[in-house]
Amino acid sequence: MAGxxxxxxxxxxxxxxxxxxxxxxxxxxxxxxxxxxxxTVNAYKMLSKNDRVGVAVSGGKDSSTLAYILSSLFDKVDxxxxxxxxxxxxxxxxxxxxxxxxxxxxxxELIIYSLEKDLGLRIGDFKSTIYGRKICxxxxxxxxYLFNKISYDMGLTKIAxxxxxxDTVEVLxxxxxxxxxxxxxxxxxxxxRIHPKFVPKIKPLIGLTDMECLLYAEYRNLPIxxxxxxxxxxxxxxxxxxxxxxxxxRMPTFMHSFMQSHFKRILPxxxxxxxxxxxxxxxxxxxxxxxxxxxxxxxxxxxxxxxKRRA
Ligand code: SF4
Ligand code: ZN
Numbered sequence: 001m002a003g004x005x006x007x008x009x010x011x012x013x014x015x016x017x018x019x020x021x022x023x024x025x026x027x028x029x030x031x032x033x034x035x036x037x038x039x040t041v042n043a044y045k046m047l048s049k050n051d052r053v054g055v056a057v058s059g060g061k062d063s064s065t066l067a068y069i070l071s072s073l074f075d076k077v078d079x080x081x082x083x084x085x086x087x088x089x090x091x092x093x094x095x096x097x098x099x100x101x102x103x104x105x106x107x108x109e110l111i112i113y114s115l116e117k118d119l120g121l122r123i124g125d126f127k128s129t130i131y132g133r134k135i136c137x138x139x140x141x142x143x144x145y146l147f148n149k150i151s152y153d154m155g156l157t158k159i160a161x162x163x164x165x166x167d168t169v170e171v172l173x174x175x176x177x178x179x180x181x182x183x184x185x186x187x188x189x190x191x192x193r194i195h196p197k198f199v200p201k202i203k204p205l206i207g208l209t210d211m212e213c214l215l216y217a218e219y220r221n222l223p224i225x226x227x228x229x230x231x232x233x234x235x236x237x238x239x240x241x242x243x244x245x246x247x248x249x250r251m252p253t254f255m256h257s258f259m260q261s262h263f264k265r266i267l268p269x270x271x272x273x274x275x276x277x278x279x280x281x282x283x284x285x286x287x288x289x290x291x292x293x294x295x296x297x298x299x300x301x302x303x304x305x306x307x308k309r310r311a
Pocket of ligand 2: 286287297301
């Protein structure tokens with residue numbers, strides 16, 4: 001890339017950010033990326049100084065970037081890395097190796113939950129419970145449940161996840177398409193405690209694109225996985241992401257504008273109109289953890305019972 005860095009005006013520019021029409025050198029890119037994450041954390045008041053935060057790590061570029069930035073910018077906060085080993089052949093061992101390396105680099109404790117050792121199951125076993133859908137829906141339920149349960153049992157005060165701008169816009173876009181108002185109301189950069197056993201969730205990377213997370217991880221030389229999960233191919237989520245990328249190529253500010261107008265304009269209006277529909281959580285009749293289902297087992301316990309019935 002030709003030309004000097006627009007910020008320092010000293011070094012050669014290496015990164016072009018189309019949404020802000022900026023050419024940056026690697027140092028200025030890293031600095032601005034960290035500032036933007038700090039801005040998101042402060043704008044939504046995501047962290048306070050006595051927080052004990054579990055960072056959900058997967059070996060991917062987003063969660064590695066998140067763990068690195070949080071541990072370097074917020075040194076008053078206690079940080080733990082939590083990895084769920086799903087038992088996907090090759091992939092899970094590869095990711096475990098990467099998160100172990102990351103934990104060493106940032107000097108944080110790594111908590112590992114193995115589906116196989118702790119539950120006697122692998123994610124592939126859940127195929128029979130999903131009635132022709134992608135296994136990712138069961139995987140999402142399992143990971144959400146376990147991250148919350150592990151963090152609750154450890155007395156953590158927040159769970160940080162690596163959802164970035166592309167992920168957030170993809171999910172919002174899907175809820176809009178479905179007209180899924182309940183889920184739109186629940187989808188927030190900072191989901192506060194809505195039940196005593198619900199650990200608040202934060203998404204500090206929602207202002208960064210996929211590409212920015214990847215470049216950050218690469219420039220910092222963070223250990224990130226180089227293979228994909230065998231179940232990821234052909235998902236609807238990937239197709240929607242491709243579509244959004246096509247729009248963004250023509251309109252570089254599309255994703256930023258979409259997210260801004262949702263969180264700043266549409267969500268407050270939806271919240272005001274749905275005052276009587278506040279999100280309620282109940283306790284699972286099997287495990288006692290929070291669930292949106294009244295007088296019934298939570299989605300996780302339902303999956304496990306279905307699997308046991310079929311065994
Ligand atoms: Fe889970 Fe699907 Fe991701 Fe594989 S691709 S880790 S099954 S959500
Ligand atoms: Zn349950």
